[in-house]
Each structure stands twice: as C-alpha cells, then as structure tokens.
Amino acid sequence: MDRPFGLLAELTYRCPLSCAYCSNPVGLASYGDELTTAEWQRVLVEARELGVLQLHLSGGEPLLRRDLAELAATARELGMYSNLVTSAIGFSRRRAEELRAAGVDHVQVSVQADEAAASDRIAGLPSFARKVEACRLVTELGWPLTLNVVLHRQNIDRVGAVLDLAEELGADRIELANTQYYGWAWRNRDALLPSREQLDAAEPVVAAARERLAGRMDVIYVLPDYYSRYPKPCMAGWAARQLTVAPNGDVLPCPAAQVLPLPRASVRAESLAQIWESSPLFESFRGTDWMRDPCRSCDRRETDFGGCRCQAFLLTGDAAATDPVCHLSPDHGIVEDAVRAANAGPVELTLVPRPHGRREGTA
Amino acid sequence: MITMLTAASRPALARHVRLTFDAGRDRHVLLSPETVAVLNATSADILRLCDGRRTVGEIVAELRDRYDGVAEADVHAFLQRMAARHCVETVDG
Numbered sequence: 001m002d003r004p005f006g007l008l009a010e011l012t013y014r015c016p017l018s019c020a021y022c023s024n025p026v027g028l029a030s031y032g033d034e035l036t037t038a039e040w041q042r043v044l045v046e047a048r049e050l051g052v053l054q055l056h057l058s059g060g061e062p063l064l065r066r067d068l069a070e071l072a073a074t075a076r077e078l079g080m081y082s083n084l085v086t087s088a089i090g091f092s093r094r095r096a097e098e099l100r101a102a103g104v105d106h107v108q109v110s111v112q113a114d115e116a117a118a119s120d121r122i123a124g125l126p127s128f129a130r131k132v133e134a135c136r137l138v139t140e141l142g143w144p145l146t147l148n149v150v151l152h153r154q155n156i157d158r159v160g161a162v163l164d165l166a167e168e169l170g171a172d173r174i175e176l177a178n179t180q181y182y183g184w185a186w187r188n189r190d191a192l193l194p195s196r197e198q199l200d201a202a203e204p205v206v207a208a209a210r211e212r213l214a215g216r217m218d219v220i221y222v223l224p225d226y227y228s229r230y231p232k233p234c235m236a237g238w239a240a241r242q243l244t245v246a247p248n249g250d251v252l253p254c255p256a257a258q259v260l261p262l263p264r265a266s267v268r269a270e271s272l273a274q275i276w277e278s279s280p281l282f283e284s285f286r287g288t289d290w291m292r293d294p295c296r297s298c299d300r301r302e303t304d305f306g307g308c309r310c311q312a313f314l315l316t317g318d319a320a321a322t323d324p325v326c327h328l329s330p331d332h333g334i335v336e337d338a339v340r341a342a343n344a345g346p347v348e349l350t351l352v353p354r355p356h357g358r359r360e361g362t363a
Numbered sequence: 364m365i366t367m368l369t370a371a372s373r374p375a376l377a378r379h380v381r382l383t384f385d386a387g388r389d390r391h392v393l394l395s396p397e398t399v400a401v402l403n404a405t406s407a408d409i410l411r412l413c414d415g416r417r418t419v420g421e422i423v424a425e426l427r428d429r430y431d432g433v434a435e436a437d438v439h440a441f442l443q444r445m446a447a448r449h450c451v452e453t454v455d456g
Contacts, residue, residue, distance in 0.1 A: 003387070005399040051387050053399050079383055081394035106379055106396045144379035146396060172379060172449075173396065218449060 001277060001286075002237075003051030008244040008255055009040070011068070013060040013357045016089040018124035019112065020351035021150050021192055022184040024060065025258050031247045032360035037067040039267065041074050043245055046272035048078040052243075055082045057104070060247070060357060063090035069102040076103030083108060085148070088134035089127055096134075100141050107138045108146040108175070114161035122155065124353050135169045146173040151202070151224075152192035153342070154349060159202045163209040163219070171217055176206065178224035182256035184354040186314060191349050193342040199227060226335050226342075230300060231307025231323035238285035238309060243276065251275045253282055256310040260319050285309050290320055294328040368419055368443050370435075372453040375415030380450045382410050393450060400450075405430075409441060415454055 013024050013031045025031070035043070044055070055075045062068055063086055075082045084099065085108045111131050112122035119128040138145045147166045151159065159176060166174040181189045194202075203221075210219040225232050235242050239253040249267040252258060265279040276282055284290060288301050295306040306312075307323020315324045316331045324331040341347070368374065376382060380395040391407035393400040402410070408429070412422045419442060426433045445451040 049387070051385070053383075053385060053392055053394055054397075079385075081381055081396075081399075083396060105381065105394075108396075142378070144396065215449075 002240045004047075004241055004243050004276065005052060006054040006056065006242040007044075007047045007052045008056045008058055008242065009043070009062075009071075010244060010246050010255065011040070011057060011059055011062045011065045011071070012247045012359065014064045014359060015060040015087065015354070015356060016064075016125055017061070017087050017127065018353035018356065019122055019150070020184055020188040020353055021122075021152055021179045022354040023180060023182040023256060024354065024357075025183050026187060028355060028357040032358055034065075034247045034359055035245075035249050035267070037070055039249065040067070040071050043249075043267050043272060044071065044074050044078060044080070046267075047243075048080060050273050050276055053080055055080045056085055057082060058085040061087050061089060063087075063095065069095075069098045072099055072102040072104045081105050086110070086134075087123070087127065088131045089125070091130075091134040091137065093137060096137050096141055100143065104143070106144050106146065108148050109135050109138065110148045110150070111162070111165070112149070113155045114158050114165045118155060118158065132169065135171070139170050144172045145170065146175060147171045148175045148177070150177055150179055151194070152179045153194045153198065153347065154192070154351075156194050156198050156202050160205045160209070163205070163213075167213065167217060173218040173220065175220045175222070177220075177222040180225070180256075182259075182310060182314070184352070188351050189338065190341060190347060191351050193226060193338060193347075194224065195343045196227065196339075197343075199224065225307075225311075225323075225325045226339055228325060229327050231304050231311075231325040233304045234308035234311075234323075237287075237305045239276070239282040240286070243272075243282075245272075251279070251281075253285075254308075254310065256308075257281065259310055260313055262319075285320070292320065292322075294326075294330075295322050298328070368439055368446060368453060370418060370420040370423075372419050373415055373417065374413040374419060374422075374442055374446070374451045374453050376410065376413055377449055377452045382407070395450060406441065409438060410445070410451075413442070413451055 013028050072082055082104050083106045084104045088109045113119040116128035120126050149162050179185050179192050206221045235254045244252040244255045251265045262281045265275040265281050291306055295301050309319045312321040312323050313319040315334045322329040324335045382393055385392045391402045423435050423438050
C-alpha cells in the first residue's frame with residue numbers, strides 16, 4: 001500500500017471571509033467541535049509515522065487557532081515541511097514572527113482579485129489592503145511567498161492584472177486555480193463557471209506571463225475541468241498520496257469527500273494508520289478494481305484514475321461512476337448542460353456567501 | 364531566464380526547499396512548497412554538496428573521491444534540471 005506524503009490539516013472552518021467559491025462543506029455547523037491542541041499534535045505524530053512529510057496548515061482561517069505556532073513547532077520537530085495557507089486576516093507582525101520562529105516553511109496568501117474593490121467584494125470583507133501588507137511582511141521575514149488566486153467568472157478577466165500584482169509583491173509562486181465545484185462553490189456553480197470566451201482570453205495572458213517570469217516566479221494555472229476532455233487525476237489517485245483531517249477530526253482521502261455516502265472515520269475513534277489502511281472511506285476507491293466501464297478498460301485508468309469521486313457523486317449520485325467531466329462518460333451531458341448555460345448569454349451572478357462558522361461553546 | 368550552470372557556479376539549495384532523510388522510506392527527500400521528491404542516493408549526495416561555497420567543479424571532484432565513473436555532464440545536467448525547477452540557485456564566481 002502507498003504511504004501518504006501530504007496532510008491537509010483543516011484546523012478550523014471558521015473564517016473572517018465569506019468567499020462564495022469556498023470548497024469547505026456546506027454543513028459548517030457540524031464541524032464546530034474542533035480538535036484540541038493535544039489531539040492535533042497526536043495527529044501530526046501519527047501522520048509522520050505514516051510517512052507524511054508535508055503539512056498544509058489550512059482551514060477556514062488557520063490563524064484563528066491560537067495554538068497555530070505550537071502546532072507548527074510540533075511539525076518542525078517531526079521534520080515536516082509546513083505550509084501556512086491563509087487569508088492573511090490576523091497575520092500581524094507579532095504573529096508572523098512567532099510563526100517564523102516556530103518553523104513554518106512557506107506562506108500562501110489568498111487574494112480574490114488584483115485590486116481592493118473587486119477583491120473585497122468577493123471576500124465579503126475589506127481585506128485587500130491587509131493582504132498586500134501581509135505579503136510584504138512574508139517576504140520581509142525571508143519566507144517564500146505563494147499568492148493563491150481562485151479564478152471564476154467574476155474575476156478571471158482580471159488575470160493579467162493579478163499576475164502583475166504577484167510580480168510587484170515579489171511572489172515566488174502564483175497559483176491561479178480555476179474554481180473546483182465542491183462545498184459552497186458547488187452551491188454557487190452557475191454564477192462562477194466562466195464562459196469559453198473568458199477562458200480563451202485568459203490562457204494567452206497566463207502563457208505570456210509564464211514565459212516573461214520564467215526563473216523568477218512559478219506560474220501554476222489550473223484549468224477548469226468542466227472544459228477538459230478528460231477528468232483531472234484527482235489527488236493523484238484515491239488514498240494514494242494525501243489525506244485530509246477536518247476540524248472535528250474526520251479523516252478524508254480528499255477535502256471534498258465528506259459528501260460521500262460512506263461511514264465517517266475519525267481520529268477521535270481510531271489511529272490515522274488504521275483509517276488509512278482499512279477504513280471503507282479510504283479503501284472503496286483505492287487502485288482500479290472499483291472501476292466500471294468506460295474507466296475499467298480505458299488506457300488512461302492509471303493516468304486520471306477515473307477523475308474525481310466526489311464530483312462523480314455530486315453530479316450523478318453515484319460515487320463509482322466515471323467523472324462526468326470525461327467526454328467518454330455516459331453522464332457527460334450533465335457537464336455539457338452546465339457549460340452550455342455558461343455560454344448562452346447573461347448569467348445570474350448573485351452569490352450565496354459562505355457563512356463565517358463558529359466554534360462550539362463560543363459566542 | 365533560467366541560470367545556466369558552469370563549472371565555476373556555486374550551487375545552493377533554494378531557500379524554500381529542505382533536504383531531509385526519511386527513515387521510514389530509507390531515502391533522502393527534497394521538500395518544497397507543493398512537492399516531495401524522493402531522491403536516489405546519488406542525487407542526495409550531489410544536493411548535500413550544494414552549499415553555496417563549493418563550485419560545480421569541486422562537487423564533481425568530491426563525488427569522484429567517493430564513486431567510480433562520475434560523469435561531469437551527468438552532474439551538470441542534474442543540477443541544471445534542479446535549477447529549472449527552482450530547487451537549486453547559483454552564485455556565480
């Protein structure tokens with residue numbers, strides 16, 4: 001059996017922002033009973049024993065956990081590489097220096113657009129100026145900086161200016177990831193899915209920037225899979241390289257997998273190794289034996305692993321179906337319908353904001 | 364622009380990568396923001412010599428003290444690939 005390399009630690013689903021493209025679960029209220037510091041530290045120790053070398057400290061907004069530096073220090077003692085994935089709200093100089101000293105290796109800051117009005121509108125909070133300030137602090141303290149920008153119908157036309165911003169901030173990497181439709185993004189899909197015309201306009205801008213910035217800044221561009229011929233190789237194979245622990249201790253093969261109709265697995269009931277090796281949630285789609293046609297006999301079954309189980313479930317109600325993004329899927333019409341609607345003229349752009357979430361026992 | 368390495372370049376690991384030993388896998392690994400590269404013994408040996416002080420020429424010489432048949436071109440090509448992936452930076456001198 002493969003051993004995992006990466007752990008996505010979703011420390012809390014509380015967040016000061018309310019981005020409608022958020023992939024956190026729609027049922028945020030079930031995650032308020034957050035793991036304690038000691039429980040997270042046990043998770044980190046067990047993850048390292050299982051083979052994990054890379055830790056993503058994420059959320060929600062991980063800075064809302066007061067024990068963040070303590071957890072980062074545990075990760076460093078264990079020899080893990082840690083990434084802080086943050087909105088930058090709460091990233092004060094004092095906090096930043098504390099995290100630097102604790103051993104956080106790399107910081108990823110999200111921005112929602114290239115300038116305040118558009119970014120703040122999507123974030124639902126005046127936050128752009130603080131984010132820019134935080135980026136400067138990250139580089140000043142000698143951290144590598146990644147700028148994370150989720151792209152969608154309402155900001156993809158600004159991608160050139162977003163790249164200029166990243167360059168001006170001295171980012172080492174920029175991740176331009178088209179929205180993936182899980183959680184709140186799934187609920188808001190029709191208002192977020194870009195048109196083909198928008199994508200066609202964005203691609204040469206990204207390609208030109210990538211060439212211009214080669215050697216100075218890595219430009220990662222994640223295409224929207226609804227427009228792809230084949231599905232994405234989700235998680236590089238189910239339960240093969242990564243795992244996610246949700247704020248309440250639920251363990252998942254990918255951060256969207258809480259929607260699947262399989263029994264929960266929790267670090268509060270079992271060890272991480274037991275869950276990785278034998279829980280139905282991890283075992284059900286490991287390898288290729290679970291596949292039906294067209295995947296089972298497809299040459300690409302070890303390339304894209306049938307695509308995304310969660311997307312298959314969300315779109316068809318069957319988690320073992322071929323990802324409908326694939327043009328070979330019998331359910332591909334579902335994706336074609338969504339794409340057609342995104343290209344048929346004006347689209348209703350009203351977004352349902354993601355709520356801020358709360359911790360159990362707090363006001 | 365990707366830096367072109369010469370025998371006089373002094374390669375160092377980029378500040379955002381960390382070389383470490385994974386006892387569970389019994390291999391050296393190179394950790395960076397989004398990837399974990401599991402290294403073979405030779406690659407690990409080369410990267411451990413990339414300290415920003417040794418030149419590529421000196422690294423090749425040290426490897427030759429340890430191993431037979433070290434091809435300078437192979438070491439160059441490996442370091443060039445690592446530089447292209449921003450894992451290695453160079454100080455020319």
